[in-house]
Amino acid sequence: MNFAVLDSLYKEVILEHQKDPRNFGHLDNPDFQKEGFNPLCGDRVTIDLKLDETKEKVSQCRFHGEGCSICMASASMMAEEIEGLQVVDIKKLIQDFRDLMQGKKSPEELEGDIVALSGVKNFPVRIKCALLSWVTLKDALEHSDGTTRTE
Amino acid sequence: MKFNVSKVREDFPILSTQVRDQPLVYLDSAATSQKPQFVLDVMNEAYQQYHANVHRGAYWLSQVSTEKYEGVREKVAKFIGVKNTKEIIFTRGTTESINIVCSSWGQENIQEGDDIVITRMEHHSNFVPWQQLAKEKKANLKIIEINQDYKLDLESVQKAFSGNPKVFAFTMMSNVLGTLNPVMELTKMAKDKGAMVLIDAAQSVSQMPISIDELGPVDFIAFSAHKMCGPTGVGVLWGKEALLNQMKPYQFGGDMISRVQDHQTSWNELPWKFEAGTPNFVGVIGMGAAIDYLQSIGMDQIHQYEQKLIDYTVNEMLNVSGLKLIGPKSPHNRGTAFSFTLEGIHPHDLATFLDVKGISIRAGHHCAMPLMDKLQIVATTRASLLFYNTKEEVDLLIQSLNEAKKYFLGGQK
Numbered sequence: 001m002n003f004a005v006l007d008s009l010y011k012e013v014i015l016e017h018q019k020d021p022r023n024f025g026h027l028d029n030p031d032f033q034k035e036g037f038n039p040l041c042g043d044r045v046t047i048d049l050k051l052d053e054t055k056e057k058v059s060q061c062r063f064h065g066e067g068c069s070i071c072m073a074s075a076s077m078m079a080e081e082i083e084g085l086q087v088v089d090i091k092k093l094i095q096d097f098r099d100l101m102q103g104k105k106s107p108e109e110l111e112g113d114i115v116a117l118s119g120v121k122n123f124p125v126r127i128k129c130a131l132l133s134w135v136t137l138k139d140a141l142e143h144s145d146g147t148t149r150t151e
Numbered sequence: 152m153k154f155n156v157s158k159v160r161e162d163f164p165i166l167s168t169q170v171r172d173q174p175l176v177y178l179d180s181a182a183t184s185q186k187p188q189f190v191l192d193v194m195n196e197a198y199q200q201y202h203a204n205v206h207r208g209a210y211w212l213s214q215v216s217t218e219k220y221e222g223v224r225e226k227v228a229k230f231i232g233v234k235n236t237k238e239i240i241f242t243r244g245t246t247e248s249i250n251i252v253c254s255s256w257g258q259e260n261i262q263e264g265d266d267i268v269i270t271r272m273e274h275h276s277n278f279v280p281w282q283q284l285a286k287e288k289k290a291n292l293k294i295i296e297i298n299q300d301y302k303l304d305l306e307s308v309q310k311a312f313s314g315n316p317k318v319f320a321f322t323m324m325s326n327v328l329g330t331l332n333p334v335m336e337l338t339k340m341a342k343d344k345g346a347m348v349l350i351d352a353a354q355s356v357s358q359m360p361i362s363i364d365e366l367g368p369v370d371f372i373a374f375s376a377h378k379m380c381g382p383t384g385v386g387v388l389w390g391k392e393a394l395l396n397q398m399k400p401y402q403f404g405g406d407m408i409s410r411v412q413d414h415q416t417s418w419n420e421l422p423w424k425f426e427a428g429t430p431n432f433v434g435v436i437g438m439g440a441a442i443d444y445l446q447s448i449g450m451d452q453i454h455q456y457e458q459k460l461i462d463y464t465v466n467e468m469l470n471v472s473g474l475k476l477i478g479p480k481s482p483h484n485r486g487t488a489f490s491f492t493l494e495g496i497h498p499h500d501l502a503t504f505l506d507v508k509g510i511s512i513r514a515g516h517h518c519a520m521p522l523m524d525k526l527q528i529v530a531t532t533r534a535s536l537l538f539y540n541t542k543e544e545v546d547l548l549i550q551s552l553n554e555a556k557k558y559f560l561g562g563q564k
Binding site: 006009010015041042043044067068069070071123126129 | 515
């Protein structure tokens with residue numbers, strides 16, 4: 001069988017993040033906490049954020065939840081990636097990641113582990129899995145009410 | 152005639168196609184079944200040779216169309232073992248059939264404090280309408296729980312019927328667990344307490360002969376054409392004539408009227424009272440063709456063959472280490488839906504893995520969130536078979552599950 005197409009989705013680094021998720025857990029007294037839910041498959045993540053004293057930089061990010069390997073790896077990579085970044089840069093990164101998923105940006109235009117998720121765009125039904133933590137993060141930063149839903 | 156699965160497969164054009172460069176292995180018939188060429192041909196013929204609106208024209212074409220449409224009522228009646236074609240109402244599907252009963256019968260008959268009884272294993276289509284009716288009427292929604300064997304819990308059944316049950320709506324076969332419910336016994340219990348009984352036959356209709364005589368004194372049966380090799384967008388509500396006569400129309404419009412005046416309207420007689428607007432008559436004709444097709448093979452033959460597939464699949468699945476069957480482990484009194492979890496692999500990842508191998512399989516909550524919550528599972532993978540599936544396809548599934556374990560879990564297993 002053609003494992004190549006499967007390997008383009010499940011890159012080594014993705015499976016590795018899934019098995020050993022970074023920044024997994026909760027924060028005490030987070031500045032923002034947001035839950036995201038994918039009604040299609042039941043995947044659920046909660047994002048906890050702490051800002052530094054300037055209130056313009058994310059000092060800590062934790063995620064918690066249950067989901068498929070794409071969903072969990074994406075959340076893990078995101079949580080690791082955004083710590084120490086300015087909020088304004090995070091918002092740009094969220095858009096960049098969305099563009100990567102939709103094929104509007106090429107993997108070369110992004111950096112870090114998240115590039116490994118570029119293969120998801122070949123499996124359109126799985127894009128929501130990869131995006132769940134990111135849209136939840138966006139809502140957290142924009143102070144939206146309620147649970148974030150991917151549809 | 153002896154059942155020959157290779158011959159049957161030739162009737163379904165899609166079964167010889169490829170997906171992702173692999174031969175299609177379609178294991179999602181509980182979601183929707185595939186269609187034989189015969190059904191497609193009959194619908195094509197309806198569009199090409201006698202397409203005209205029903206019940207309206209005085210011309211030849213409309214007369215033929217009307218005869219074909221109305222003729223399906225008799226086919227459906229025979230298929231479920233009833234005689235009175237006035238009791239056969241064509242709907243959009245199971246969901247609409249249940250909504251008609253909820254909206255029309257329910258609005259008139261359910262009062263504050265009444266008990267509405269359903270089960271834990273209902274599909275959303277037989278759950279949410281009753282839940283909303285209960286809310287609106289301040290009635291009690293009583294949910295019969297399941298036991299460790301994924302069957303209805305007897306104690307819970309008795310508890311549910313101990314009060315003042317007005318309705319008992321339940322599925323003949325769970326689309327998630329595959330459990331077949333003892334319709335006759337349950338119906339008798341509900342009727343003894345004076346409850347109205349509705350059967351959701353969406354999952355079972357393609358798998359076994361349905362005979363009202365064997366189901367007991369049920370009041371309503373709902374099912375869809377698309378799960379029995381017919382087209383989407385069509386279904387049936389069967390109800391007892393006396394009950395249907397008491398019920399108010401569900402929707403208003405053309406066809407369901409007898410006389411319309413400026414300030415009042417009288418209703419058409421059964422079954423048209425419940426068929427407002429131009430019906431999906433080509434769909435209904437397609438459903439008639441599906442019934443003809445199933446009967447040409449023989450429902451008993453289908454049932455026997457599927458029972459062999461069930462025996463085989465249960466046995467094979469239970470041999471896969473790490474696989475947990477979310478449904479009865481006994482091959483008896485169960486249908487062809489097999490939900491399971493595979494330790495360490497999320498159903499979505501598994502479904503993608505199988506998809507790459509050409510195996511179409513469902514992953515998720517299967518439109519039964521209250522059941523999944525109770526089982527404390529986020530999602531399962533579900534293989535669901537029909538008489539056009541083969542042992543070889545089951546073998547390929549099992550082999551692929553073992554490959555998936557190697558792929559995702561490496562040497563851990």
